[in-house]
Amino acid sequence: xxxxxxxxxxxxxxxxxxxxxxxxxxxxxxxxxxxxxxxxxxxxxxxxxxxxxxxxxxxxxxxxxxxxxxxxxxxxxxxxxxxxxxxxxxxxxxxxxxxxxxxxxxxxxxxxxxxxxxxxxxxxxxxxxxxxxxxxxxxxxxxxxxxxxxxxxxxxxxxxxxxxxxxxxxxxxxxxxxxxxxxxxxxxxxxxxxxxxxxxxxxxxxxxxxxxxxxxxxxxxxxxxxxxxxxxxxxxxxxxxxx
Numbered sequence: 001x002x003x004x005x006x007x008x009x010x011x012x013x014x015x016x017x018x019x020x021x022x023x024x025x026x027x028x029x030x031x032x033x034x035x036x037x038x039x040x041x042x043x044x045x046x047x048x049x050x051x052x053x054x055x056x057x058x059x060x061x062x063x064x065x066x067x068x069x070x071x072x073x074x075x076x077x078x079x080x081x082x083x084x085x086x087x088x089x090x091x092x093x094x095x096x097x098x099x100x101x102x103x104x105x106x107x108x109x110x111x112x113x114x115x116x117x118x119x120x121x122x123x124x125x126x127x128x129x130x131x132x133x134x135x136x137x138x139x140x141x142x143x144x145x146x147x148x149x150x151x152x153x154x155x156x157x158x159x160x161x162x163x164x165x166x167x168x169x170x171x172x173x174x175x176x177x178x179x180x181x182x183x184x185x186x187x188x189x190x191x192x193x194x195x196x197x198x199x200x201x202x203x204x205x206x207x208x209x210x211x212x213x214x215x216x217x218x219x220x221x222x223x224x225x226x227x228x229x230x231x232x233x234x235x236x237x238x239x240x241x242x243x
Contacts, residue, residue, distance in 0.1 A: 073153045080147040080216075087145070087218055088239045090131045099218075101162055102144040109170035111226060113140065117233040118176040124163065126237045127175075129220045130229055141222040142173075163217040175219075175235060 068076065083099060086092050117124055133141075146162040148155060161178035168174055218237075223229060229236070 068150070068153045068155055070153065073150055076148050076150055076155070080150075083145070083147055084216075084218070087129050087220055088237065092220075096145075099145040099147050100143060101146050102165075104142050106140045106142065106167060108138045108140055108227065111138075111228060112171055113221075113223060113227050113229045114169075114172040115229065115231040115233065115235045116172050116174050117235065118174050120233070122177050124175055124177060124233070124235065125216060126235060127163065127217050127219055128231070128235045129218060129237050131220065131222050132225045133222045135222075135224045136226065138224065138227070140173075140227075143220045145218040145220065147216060147218070163219070165219060173219075173221075175233075 083092075083096050086096055115128055142165075144162060144165065146157075148157045149160045150156070164176045164178055166174045166176075
């Protein structure tokens with residue numbers, strides 16, 4: 001059932017009920033000549049407002065809609081998975097570059113690269129992918145990617161920021177979750193009742209918490225083979241083991 005149909009169905013029901021009530025009132029109004037004209041005006045205004053609401057309401061509520069159809073959501077989730085597979089295999093394509101948000105080159109001091117989570121109380125998922133190079137200049141090349149964030153067919157990519165990354169001590173790459181973001185919005189259900197607005201309300205998602213959003217930040221590092229990567233917080237991702 002399409003979102004448009006679900007949206008306008010309650011108004012269609014209201015309109016049909018209104019037409020039935022209006023026909024009944026007009027029949028009864030013949031016996032009350034003094035109040036017939038004011039009744040017609042009031043009922044006419046009410047019908048115009050109902051018809052206008054059917055046309056305007058979907059447009060007004062969809063202007064900032066984050067909703068994706070099932071087909072679009074599945075397509076995006078599949079695209080996220082393909083990107084991760086390509087990144088792990090070091091086979092990123094031009095299509096994958098659409099997820100690029102930052103890139104840099106850093107000259108490392110010493111032969112050890114530390115991956116550090118700033119706050120051990122926060123949860124940061126595995127997101128660092130290391131590809132080895134023959135470069136002997138102690139240079140670390142980094143690219144940061146962020147796939148689309150999908151939650152219950154909502155695209156929250158513009159709301160959820162990528163992991164914050166910074167260097168310290170000339171050999172430590174720090175990872176920190178972005179500032180929390182509280183998201184509020186209207187909730188609509190597929191239920192059709194006599195009072196659909198009773199199902200309308202607000203809910204809050206705090207992105208400090210793990211709410212099962214698909215999509216992630218990926219930090220792809222090209223590291224010289226002579227560098228020892230030390231990962232004490234489990235931030236690295238590894239290709240799946242083939243048996």
